[in-house]
Amino acid sequence: MTDATAHTLASRGGEAQFGDYVALMKPRVMSLVVFTALVGLLAAPVSVPPMIGFAAILFIAIGAGASGALNMWYDADIDRVMKRTARRPVPAGKIEPGEALGLGVALSAISVVMLGLATNLVAAGFLAFTIFFYIAIYTIWLKRLTPQNIVIGGAAGAFPPMIGWTVATGGISIEAVLMFGLIFMWTPPHFWALALFMKSDYHKARVPMLTVTHGRAETRKQILIYTVLLVPVAIGAGFTLIGGPVYLAAAGILNALFLKGAWQIWHRDEVTAEADGYAVEKRVFRFSLFYLFLHFGALALEAGLRAAGMGGW
Amino acid sequence: MPITKVHDIHKHRLGRNIGVALCLVGFMAIVFGLTIAKIRQGASMEAFDHQPRVSITPPEEG
Known part of the structure; x- marks a missing residue:
């Protein structure tokens, strides 16, 4: 966002607050991701030091949040039409689509790199694939093409416990x-x-x-x-x-x-x-x-x- | 008299700026915590800054 647009938004009292950026990351989806990834991590037969486990879950959650932001960037046209989603930050005009895209890409990169550094490359690879799958395969390609979109989207939501398991064991x-x-x-x-x-x-x-x-x-x-x-x-x-x-x-x-x-x-x-x-x-x-x-x-x-x-x- | 002019934007962005600052501090804390955890785990402590790297130093003869 440029200062000029910020000024325009500010003058009409619509400038995005920190909470709007949090909303962009779909916190309710993130909470499910945290829960299932944590169980995947705890259920694994290899124990992980608490600090590394905490960081791993956090970066998996950030990866999920990044996917949410990218999804809101691409689906802004759909969200604008539907009552349930019209008040999301992008269709509501609080955050520009380009900003959602930038935030999503940056957080995706940070979460994958940090998960790789904190744990192992297999877990990081899985997280990267999950983000790619959710955005490219589900959101951009198949969501608007097939009524089986729910099944395909479900796969993206099913990866977190697998990533949690991989954090501990290094494999599947x-x-x-x-x-x-x-x-x-x-x-x-x-x-x-x-x-x-x-x-x-x-x-x-x-x-x-x-x-x-x-x-x-x-x-x-x-x-x-x-x-x-x-x-x-x-x-x-x-x-x-x-x-x-x-x-x-x-x-x-x-x-x-x-x-x-x-x-x-x-x-x-x-x-x-x-x-x-x-x-x-x-x-x-x-x-x-x-x-x-x-x-x-x-x-x-x-x-x-x-x-x-x-x-x- | 302050040398900078406080604009409305500064007020509007206060919450946002504090949020970003807290995120950055949190990120630093996590990197620090991870470093300590990795060292305690016995991860490689060989650094690349101004010290000879033991793993690539040729063994001394004799």
Whole structure:
């Protein structure tokens, strides 16, 4: 931003404050990234000094924030059209698109280089790939092209626990892949359950959403399919190094309930759903949040128990 | 009388400037903390500033 534009913005009281730059980094997404990356790090069989672990999680979070800023830069046209996103800093006119781009690129570079210096090059490479995947593959290429955009975007959100694992171990293994799979398979039923009761204005922004392109009945079917595929991934993790009786018991109950909810969604038609104000869809969506949080919470608990010599198989 | 003129922009940007300053201080603290953690871990302490590098010094004969 030049001084002249700053002056213009300042004179109308719209100049971006520090909080606007924080908002640019999607702090709510960052908090999920911090949580899952931390669990990935804690669940790993190699311990990491606390300072290095803290720095690693911080730089992973900054990498996620950089992705958020780049996403807001590219999607400013979409965000402007949709009610839910119109108040974001770029469409609201508080931050110029070029500034969001600059901040995103700079923070991406800083986070990747610092993660590499603090931990190892594999973790840094994974973080760089995640940012590239989220921006180039998802945001720029496929988001506006296919109704499977949620599935593809979910992959970017699934990388953090894998990076956390790599920070500690320097490589990937079946446990890291299963943690990735857990978030990857969870994202579509979670988001599509929301899409069923939130009449969003994606069509106005010309973003293909499954509910619009393939209809709501198909969306209900896809929710069930992805939930069925999610179950073996979530349960399977319980039999690996990161699992244990506590996780397996939690996963058993949570997956049975999630599967029941997905089955109910599939069985309903629009008339029934509208009649009760999408009660089942709303309940499944809320439950899906607990589902993911409790799975990763159980993995963290198993890691804690193992450290105390009690957890695992 | 101050030698610089305080403009409205300075007031508007105060919060932002303090935020940036805190970020920079935080970054310095993290780099310092990482350095200490790495040294405690036994990472290579060979520096490149004004000292002979042991790893590339040829072994003395005799």
